[in-house]
Amino acid sequence: MYYNCNLKGGTLMNAEKITDAELEVLKVLWLREPLTANQIVEEVSKQKDWNAKTIRTLIHRCEEKQAVTADRSSREILYSPAISRRDYTRQTQKSLADKLFNGSMSRMMLNFMEEVQLNEDELEELKEMIRDAEK
Structure with a gap:
């Protein structure tokens, strides 16, 4: 699609x-x-x-x-x-989520986090992004 x-x-x-x-x-x-x-x-x-x-x-x-x-x-x-x-990145991410994760961005992110070892600073940055997104 x-x-x-x-x-x-x-x-x-x-x-x-x-x-x-x-x-x-x-x-x-x-x-x-x-x-x-x-x-x-x-x-x-x-x-x-x-x-x-x-x-x-x-x-x-x-x-x-x-x-x-x-x-x-x-x-x-x-x-x-x-x-x-930004638009190119968004479209590419959405397409990947659709192809591999039935459109679920959260499943795609979870899979990515399971495959990549994040250090403490990266994890904290990710948590901050989630907090900002919740606002």
Whole structure:
């Protein structure tokens, strides 16, 4: 099942359709936007050993999937994310809960806590988040 995220322009996209490679383009744009294709290539290349053509293909795919917008009003095309990191994260978490835990976020969180060893500081931070959520 797919869930739609609101985009800046009011249209909808499906975050599940974004590949891990395409996500690298979004990560760069979430940190700094707008960027030209050359700037995106430069930033992604710092993290991944991919050639420029591959990264440009990923930018194009992100645009086709409406994950990025392209401003063509000036000489250089400027790319921006069409979905916020927060919305993308929410949609991805909801999708995972739906797939593996019948939609139960609490069961997903419990499973995560059982699988990951949290230190005292992390546990206290988690308790604080729960207290804040209860308010």
